[in-house]
Amino acid sequence: MGTPEFAVPALRAVARACDVAAVVTQPDRPRGRGQHAAASAVAREAGSLGLTVLKPENVNAPESRAQLRALAPDLLAVVAYGMILEPESLALGRLGAINLHGSLLPEYRGASPVQRALWDGRGSTGVTTPPTRGHARSSTGRDRRSPAGTAPAPWCCAGGPSTRCPPRPPA
Numbered sequence: 001m002g003t004p005e006f007a008v009p010a011l012r013a014v015a016r017a018c019d020v021a022a023v024v025t026q027p028d029r030p031r032g033r034g035q036h037a038a039a040s041a042v043a044r045e046a047g048s049l050g051l052t053v054l055k056p057e058n059v060n061a062p063e064s065r066a067q068l069r070a071l072a073p074d075l076l077a078v079v080a081y082g083m084i085l086e087p088e089s090l091a092l093g094r095l096g097a098i099n100l101h102g103s104l105l106p107e108y109r110g111a112s113p114v115q116r117a118l119w120d121g122r123g124s125t126g127v128t129t130p131p132t133r134g135h136a137r138s139s140t141g142r143d144r145r146s147p148a149g150t151a152p153a154p155w156c157c158a159g160g161p162s163t164r165c166p167p168r169p170p171a
Contacts, residue, residue, distance in 0.1 A: 005041040007079035021071040022052040097132040
């Protein structure tokens with residue numbers, strides 16, 4: 001589950017390491033000067049990888065949850081989806097969900113965490129994987145730090161018995 005360019009490297013990594021039932025992204029939206037409807041970066045990449053793409057208007061709606069439930073996912077991987085997911089949606093995966101957040105929480109929340117860290121003169125930034133299942137406030141979790149302007153290598157961390165997902169790198 002993701003939408004912007006930031007989520008594309010994670011999608012590629014998961015697609016290489018895991019069986020992807022479907023990719024969920026935001027519906028096509030007006031973009032650019034002409035404001036023509038265009039697919040998200042994640043939708044374009046998923047299409048080029050030959051993956052099924054779902055674009056629900058509201059992922060938390062009962063019909064959207066039913067569609068996801070029918071896929072029987074083991075895990076939901078969420079990276080910059082662009083909508084707050086309700087607990088019922090996050091619980092659709094057998095193992096729940098993992099969220100890769102584009103900042104070192106609890107600092108730099110909001111729409112542009114990387115840019116804000118750079119504007120503040122930070123020499124490094126990173127990502128956080130906050131808890132998602134049963135947590136109303138996700139402000140802690142494992143983080144991966146990297147020099148400013150670079151991205152840590154994403155990983156698949158289903159935590160289940162699958163042999164296709166590599167072990168999580170040390171913190």
